[in-house]
Amino acid sequence: MQQHVALDVAGHGHSSADHAGGHHWEVSWAPMAISFGTMFLVPLTFVFALVYKMPLVAILCAGIGTPLVLAGIARWVHEGATQPSAISNVSPVGVGVFIIGEIFIFLGLFASYWMMRLSAGDAWPPPGTPHIGTTLPIIMTFILVGSSITYHKAEELYEHGDKKGFLTWVVISMVLGAAFLGCTIYEYSHLIHQNFTPATNQFSAAFYSLTGFHGSHVIVGLACFLFVIIGALRGGLHKMFVKVAGIYWHFVDVVWFFVASQVYFW
Amino acid sequence: MLKRFETLITAGAAYLLMAGIAVAGTPHAAAPGGIKNPAHEWNIVWEEILWDLWIVGGIFAIVAIWLLVKFRAKSPDQVGSAPPLNLDKALAWALVPAALFMADDFLLAAKGWSLWNLQRTVPANAMEVKVTGNQWYFEYDYGNGVTDTDLTVPVGRPVVLRMTSNDVIHSFGLTEYRVKEDIMPGRITHIWFYPDKPVETAVVCVEFCGNSHSQMTNAVKAVPQADFDAWMAKKLEKKKPAAAAQPAAPAAAEPAKTQTP
Amino acid sequence: MTTATSTDFHDKSGSTLKEWIFTTDHKRVGVLYLVGAIAAFIVAGIMALGIRLEQMSPGESGLINYFVLDFAKTMPTGTAYNVALYFHGAAMILAFLIPALTGFAANYLVPLMIGAPDVAFPRINALSLWLFWAGILVALMTFFVTDKPDIMWTGYPPYSVTTTANTALYVFTVHLIGFSSILGAVNFLVTIIYMRAPGMGWDQMNIFVWTTFAAFMIQIVFVPVLASAVTLLLFDKYMGTGFFDPTRGGDVLLYQNLFWFYSHPAVYVIFLPAVGLLFDIIATQARNHVFNYKACVYGGIIGILAITGEVWIHHLYIAGMPDWLRIGMMVSTLLISVPVGLLLISLWGTMYKGAIHYNVSMWYAVVCLFLILVGGLTGIPLAITSMTVHLSETSFVHAHFHFIMGLMATFAVFSAVYHWFPKITGRSADSAIAKWALWIKVIGTQVTFWPLFIIGVQGMPRRYWDYAMFPQFETYHTIATAGAFLIAIGVILMVGGWVWSAFYGPKTDSNPWKSKSIEWTHAESPPGPGNFPKPVAVDPYWTPYNYIEWDHDKY
Numbered sequence A: 001m002q003q004h005v006a007l008d009v010a011g012h013g014h015s016s017a018d019h020a021g022g023h024h025w026e027v028s029w030a031p032m033a034i035s036f037g038t039m040f041l042v043p044l045t046f047v048f049a050l051v052y053k054m055p056l057v058a059i060l061c062a063g064i065g066t067p068l069v070l071a072g073i074a075r076w077v078h079e080g081a082t083q084p085s086a087i088s089n090v091s092p093v094g095v096g097v098f099i100i101g102e103i104f105i106f107l108g109l110f111a112s113y114w115m116m117r118l119s120a121g122d123a124w125p126p127p128g129t130p131h132i133g134t135t136l137p138i139i140m141t142f143i144l145v146g147s148s149i150t151y152h153k154a155e156e157l158y159e160h161g162d163k164k165g166f167l168t169w170v171v172i173s174m175v176l177g178a179a180f181l182g183c184t185i186y187e188y189s190h191l192i193h194q195n196f197t198p199a200t201n202q203f204s205a206a207f208y209s210l211t212g213f214h215g216s217h218v219i220v221g222l223a224c225f226l227f228v229i230i231g232a233l234r235g236g237l238h239k240m241f242v243k244v245a246g247i248y249w250h251f252v253d254v255v256w257f258f259v260a261s262q263v264y265f266w
Numbered sequence B: 001m002l003k004r005f006e007t008l009i010t011a012g013a014a015y016l017l018m019a020g021i022a023v024a025g026t027p028h029a030a031a032p033g034g035i036k037n038p039a040h041e042w043n044i045v046w047e048e049i050l051w052d053l054w055i056v057g058g059i060f061a062i063v064a065i066w067l068l069v070k071f072r073a074k075s076p077d078q079v080g081s082a083p084p085l086n087l088d089k090a091l092a093w094a095l096v097p098a099a100l101f102m103a104d105d106f107l108l109a110a111k112g113w114s115l116w117n118l119q120r121t122v123p124a125n126a127m128e129v130k131v132t133g134n135q136w137y138f139e140y141d142y143g144n145g146v147t148d149t150d151l152t153v154p155v156g157r158p159v160v161l162r163m164t165s166n167d168v169i170h171s172f173g174l175t176e177y178r179v180k181e182d183i184m185p186g187r188i189t190h191i192w193f194y195p196d197k198p199v200e201t202a203v204v205c206v207e208f209c210g211n212s213h214s215q216m217t218n219a220v221k222a223v224p225q226a227d228f229d230a231w232m233a234k235k236l237e238k239k240k241p242a243a244a245a246q247p248a249a250p251a252a253a254e255p256a257k258t259q260t261p
Numbered sequence C: 001m002t003t004a005t006s007t008d009f010h011d012k013s014g015s016t017l018k019e020w021i022f023t024t025d026h027k028r029v030g031v032l033y034l035v036g037a038i039a040a041f042i043v044a045g046i047m048a049l050g051i052r053l054e055q056m057s058p059g060e061s062g063l064i065n066y067f068v069l070d071f072a073k074t075m076p077t078g079t080a081y082n083v084a085l086y087f088h089g090a091a092m093i094l095a096f097l098i099p100a101l102t103g104f105a106a107n108y109l110v111p112l113m114i115g116a117p118d119v120a121f122p123r124i125n126a127l128s129l130w131l132f133w134a135g136i137l138v139a140l141m142t143f144f145v146t147d148k149p150d151i152m153w154t155g156y157p158p159y160s161v162t163t164t165a166n167t168a169l170y171v172f173t174v175h176l177i178g179f180s181s182i183l184g185a186v187n188f189l190v191t192i193i194y195m196r197a198p199g200m201g202w203d204q205m206n207i208f209v210w211t212t213f214a215a216f217m218i219q220i221v222f223v224p225v226l227a228s229a230v231t232l233l234l235f236d237k238y239m240g241t242g243f244f245d246p247t248r249g250g251d252v253l254l255y256q257n258l259f260w261f262y263s264h265p266a267v268y269v270i271f272l273p274a275v276g277l278l279f280d281i282i283a284t285q286a287r288n289h290v291f292n293y294k295a296c297v298y299g300g301i302i303g304i305l306a307i308t309g310e311v312w313i314h315h316l317y318i319a320g321m322p323d324w325l326r327i328g329m330m331v332s333t334l335l336i337s338v339p340v341g342l343l344l345i346s347l348w349g350t351m352y353k354g355a356i357h358y359n360v361s362m363w364y365a366v367v368c369l370f371l372i373l374v375g376g377l378t379g380i381p382l383a384i385t386s387m388t389v390h391l392s393e394t395s396f397v398h399a400h401f402h403f404i405m406g407l408m409a410t411f412a413v414f415s416a417v418y419h420w421f422p423k424i425t426g427r428s429a430d431s432a433i434a435k436w437a438l439w440i441k442v443i444g445t446q447v448t449f450w451p452l453f454i455i456g457v458q459g460m461p462r463r464y465w466d467y468a469m470f471p472q473f474e475t476y477h478t479i480a481t482a483g484a485f486l487i488a489i490g491v492i493l494m495v496g497g498w499v500w501s502a503f504y505g506p507k508t509d510s511n512p513w514k515s516k517s518i519e520w521t522h523a524e525s526p527p528g529p530g531n532f533p534k535p536v537a538v539d540p541y542w543t544p545y546n547y548i549e550w551d552h553d554k555y
C-alpha cells in the first residue's frame, strides 16, 4: 500500500535565500510604533482631555503619539515597497475582509439610528434641529463619486505605465476628497453655529456620529493617497498598494450613499 | 441507496417519537377555578430538565470513560485502527444523533414555553402594585395613595407588579416565587406571583446598579388577608386620616397587557 | 522525513532581543501573545481570589480594597468589589482567553499546520499583537487611576454613563483589543484561504485550522458591532449624546442588544478553537483519525456558525423582550446543542479504536471532555425562558460559564501549551509537577464551582459582595473560596513549571508524539524562520490524521 505523507516538492530548485521569508528572523519596528502611537494618540489623549481635563498632558500624549504613528506608517510603507512578502497579490482580499468588518461597524451605527428614529414616530426631527439643506450633500455626492472615477482613471494609467498621468489623476482625486472634507467642515461649523451640537438631540447625535465616522474614513483614504504619491515619487510603489487604496476609496464612496440617503433625505 | 433511506427513516422515526413525547409531556392548562402557582410549576419543570440533562450527560460521560479505558495504548508505538466511515455510516452518524438532539430540544422548548405562558398570563383578579427602582431601594405604590418600602401582600391572591426605574437598570428578583424581571428607566415591565402561604422573604436587586447593588433588598411579606386589611387600614389612616373610609383593597388589575415599552 | 537539526538552518546573527521584540514572525508573535494572555490571566485570577475572599462571609471584610491597590481605603467596599469584578470579567475574556486562542494558538499553529512559511500579512500580524498589548496596558490603568471603572464587563448603560467612574478605559480596552481581532481576522482568513500547502484541500485541514477559520469569521462580523456599541457609550458619557438615555428618546436596551449581538457569538470564538485544540490533541495522542470529519466540520463547526448570530436574546430574557423574539431565540439557542452534539460525537469517536497515549496534555484534554458536558448542559436550562426567570443573574450562570469557559476552554489552552511545548521550545514540560498542578486544579475547580450551582438554584444573586439576606449560603461560599486558593496553587506550579521547562526541561526530538500533522512532520522543533527547510506540498489522500492507510478505492 502506498504511504500517503505530505510530500516535499520534488526538485525544488531555488536556494533558501529567495524562498519567501528567507532564513532569518524578520523584524520591523513599524507595527509596534503604530500600536503604541495609537495608544497615546487616541485613548490616552482622550482620557486626559475629556475625563481628567488635563489639556497639557493630553497634548503631550498626542505629541508622543502622532510622530510614533507617522514614523511607523512611513517605515511600513517603505518596507512594503522594498521587502518581499510571504505571498503576493492577496492584499485586495485582505482589504475586502477588512471592509466586511467596516460594514458591520456602520451597520451598528445605522441600527442605533434606525431604532431611535422609528421609536420616535412622528416626533422627528426632534426639537432643536435647524433646517439642514440637501443641496450641499448632493454636491458632496457628486464630488465623492467624481473622485472615485478619477482614481479609477489613475489606476488605468498606472497599468499602462504612465507615471505622470497617474500622479496627476491621483492628485485630482485627492483634491476632490479634500473638497468633500471641506464641505463637511463648512456644514459642521454652520450647524454648530446654530447650536446644533452632538448633545442637542437624538438626531444631532446620529447625524454627527454617522457623518463624522464616514468623514474619518475619508481622512484615512486621503492618507492612503498621500502614501501612494510619496511612494510613486520615491520609486518602488507597490502595485497592490495602488489597488488597495482604490478599493478602500470606492468603499468610502459607497458608504456615503447610505449615510447621505439615511441622514439627509429620510 | 436503500441504506441511505434507512438512515433517513430511522432519523425521521426518532424525531417523530420524541416530538410525540414532547406533546404528551406538555403541562396541561390550569384546572378550572384553581390558580396554578408558577413557582411550583417551575420546580416541577426544573426537576424534569435536570433528569433530562443527567441522562444525556450521563450517557456521554459513561461512553467517554469506556473509550478512555478501553482504547488506551498497549505499547508506545501502537497506532489507532479505526476504519473510515462509508457514506451511509457517515450520514447516519450525523442525522440520527442530530434528530435525537433536536427532538430533545423541542421537548424542552415545549415544556419551557408552556410554563412561560403561565408566567406571563396575569390572572384577572390579581392585585396590582407599582414598583419604582431607585439607587438603592424599591418603592411600592398600592394605587390608593399608600406607598411603602417593603412589599406586603395578602395570601391567596395573585399579585402583579408594574415596574419602572428612576435612574439606572435594576431587576426585581423574587427568589421564593421563582421570577425576576428588569426594571428600566423609560419602560414599564411586569411580573406576577402567587403568595399561597404566609411567609416573609426578601426581594433582591439582581441587575448590577452600582456600589450598593448587593444591599438593594427589602422584605416581601405574604400575610393572611385579615392581617393585610388591618395593615392597609393603618397605612391609610396614617396617610390621610380623612380618607380612611375609602375601600382598602386596591382595584384589580386589568388583564395582562403585552409589553408596554 | 525531515529531521534537520537547528544549527544548519538558523541564522544566529543579530541581537536576539531585537529579533523578539520587533518580530513579525508568526511563531514569535504567538509566543508574545501567550505571554500577555497569561499575564492577564494571573492578574485577573488574583482579582478572583479577592472576590472569593470578600464573598467568604456575608458582611464586609474590606480585604478587596487591597486587591485593587486601594491601600488607603478611599473607596467603599462595594465599589472596590465592583472594580475587581469588572477587571476579572473583562480581562479574563478579552485579554486572556480570546487572545490565548485566536492570538497565541492560531498564530503559532495555523501557518505550521497548513504548511505556510508565515501568515499572509506578517506586519499586520505584529500590529495585532501590539494593539492587544496596548489594550492590556490601558486595562491595567484601572489600578492606577482614582476613578477606577466599576461597570462590569458588560458595561450596561445607564449605569456606565451615570457612574463617576472611568468608563473610557473600558471602551478603549475594547477598541484596541477589538481592532486587534479584526486585523487578526483579515490575516487568518486570507492565510487559510490562500496559503495552504499546494495540494491541501479544505477537507484535509486540521480541525483546529477549521475552528480558527470559523472563529475569525465570527470576529470579522460581530466585533465591529461591539465596537460601535461601546463607541456610542463613550459619546453618551463624554460628549453628551443620548443614544441610551430614555429621557431624551434613547433606548436603554439598544446597548444590550448590540452588546450581546457580539458577546454571544464571542463565546463560540472561545469554544470553537478550544474544541479544535482538543480535536488535534486527542487525535494525535490517540494516533487516530477524526471520526466523521465531514459531519464535524460541516455539521458541527459550520452549524454553530450558522446559528450563532440568532440567539443573543437569551441574555435578555429578563429584560422585557417581546415574546415573538423570545420564542425564536429560545428554540435557536436550544438547537445549538445539535451542532455542538455533532462535534462531541466526532470528538468521542476520535478515541474509538484509537491507541490513547496518556501524558499531561492528554490528561488535560480528558478533563475537558467532562467539563464540556457540565458547562454545556447547564446552558440548556438557561436557554429556556421560563427557567431563566429564576436562574438568570444568579451564581448558576457563573457556574455555567466558568465550567465551559473558565475551566474547559482554559484547560484546553493549558493542554495545548503542554502538547506543543516541545515544538515551541524543543523541550518537554511533562513532569510530575505538571501532573500535580493539573490534579490540584481539577480538585480546586470542582470545589470552587459546584457550590455556585447549588446556591445559584437557591437564588444567590450575581455581583453580590454582601448577601446578608441569604446567610445560609456562607458555608458554600467558604468552600468555594478554599477551592479558589487550591486553583491558585495549581496555577503557580503550572506556570512555574513552564518557565523552568523552557530553559531546563529535557530535550525532545522534533516529533515526540509521532504525529502526522505538518507542524510535527516537516518542521524542526523549534521551527526556524520561514518554518520549513523545504516548501511543503501534500498529495490528495494525505490528511493530518492518517496514522493508518486506507484503501482509497473502497472509501
Ligand code: HEA
Pocket (backbone or CB within 6 Å): B056, B057, B060, B100, B101, B102, B104, B105, C154, C267, C268, C270, C271, C314, C315, C317, C333, C334, C336, C337, C338, C340, C341, C344, C372, C373, C375, C376, C377, C379, C380, C382, C383, C384, C388, C391, C392, C393, C397, C400, C401, C404, C405, C409
Ligand atoms: C465559552 C463560553 C460559553 C459557551 C460555549 C456557552 C455555551 C452555551 N451557553 Fe452560555 N454563557 C457564557 C459563556 C458560554 N456559554 C457566559 C460568559 C455567560 C454569561 C455572560 C454574562 O452575563 O456575564 C453565559 C450565559 C448564558 C446564558 C444567559 C444566562 C443569563 O444571563 O440569564 C444562556 C441562556 O441561554 C446561555 C446558554 C448557553 C447555551 C445553550 C450554550 C450551548 O452552546 C451549549 C451547548 C453544549 C451542550 C448542550 C452540551 C454538549 C452537547 C450534547 C451532550 C448533545 C446533546 C445535548 C442536548 C440534546 C441537550 N449561556
Ligand code: HEA
Pocket (backbone or CB within 6 Å): C041, C042, C044, C045, C046, C048, C049, C051, C052, C085, C086, C088, C089, C090, C092, C093, C096, C097, C152, C153, C154, C398, C402, C405, C406, C407, C410, C448, C461, C462, C463, C464, C465, C480, C484, C487, C488, C491, C492, C495, C496
Ligand atoms: C476565562 C474566563 C474566566 C476564568 C478563567 C475565571 C476564573 C475564575 N473565576 Fe471568574 N468570571 C469570569 C470569567 C472567568 N473567571 C467572568 C466573565 C465573570 C463575570 C463578571 C461579571 O459579572 O461581570 C466572572 C465572575 C466570577 C465570580 C462572580 C462574582 C460575583 O458575581 O459576585 C467569581 C466568584 O467566585 C469568580 C471566580 C473565579 C475563580 C475563583 C477563578 C479561578 O479559576 C481563577 C484562577 C487563577 C488564579 C487563582 C491566579 C493564580 C495566580 C497567582 C496566585 C499568582 C501567581 C504568580 C505567578 C505564577 C507569577 N469569577
Ligand code: CUA
Pocket (backbone or CB within 6 Å): B134, B135, B136, B169, B170, B171, B205, B206, B207, B208, B209, B210, B213, B214, B216
Ligand atoms: Cu439595583 Cu442592582
Ligand SMILES: [Cu+2]
Pocket (backbone or CB within 6 Å): C263, C264, C267, C312, C314, C315
Ligand atoms: Cu449566549
